[in-house]
Amino acid sequence: MGNTAAAPVRSMNVRRSMVSMFALLGALSTTLAAQSNAPQANTARPHAIGFGFVATLGANWQVESGELAYVWRPRRGFAALGIAGRLGTFINESRMSGGSRGLVFATTLSARTQMKSVAQFGADEDGTGVGFDLTFELSGYTAAHSPMTLGSHWAAVSVLPAFSVGSGNAPHFAIVIGPTAFFSGGKPVMRGLLAFRGEAPLARGDRHP
8 A cells, every 4th residue: 555655646756856857948948048149149150060979868778879960050049950860779778788679760850059158268259168058859760670668650859958069160069968758659758868969060152253
């Protein structure tokens, strides 16, 4: 009886914690989005190529994948909008070796807020910024030989705070970690997501008279 009564209480506590976490992240995103008039918003090259490593977190089977993205840096609003492709496999984190299985492919749409700078390396005008930003992602997954209960097709929504280096025309690097909700027709499944990402601006295509 004691264990049966405690289970709903633990479930309610988890849900309340999740609601509080998303409320905090929402407030943070509003603050970061307000940085849209920062100098780096107007000096960045408009096109960039992104790359990285992305993994879900937890015990047992998890997704580990490589990522390649096209990034557009608008002059106002978000710092970057992107579309990415991911290709990876399932890894059994409870085994030391030989725990890989199947393939997984994902397409991701993302929006990254302006950086909230906390430090800068170099000169005032051309220095490299260091700070925090927030990325929102919407992903669609397709898997072959999936060992996870999600099946072979699912969607995901992610809210990902990041520690970032690089602003303006400089390359951008980030360590990203945050919650992800997977949707596959049943109850949403919550996982953590960790990513190491780089972003290199493409050469400016100036027009000549």
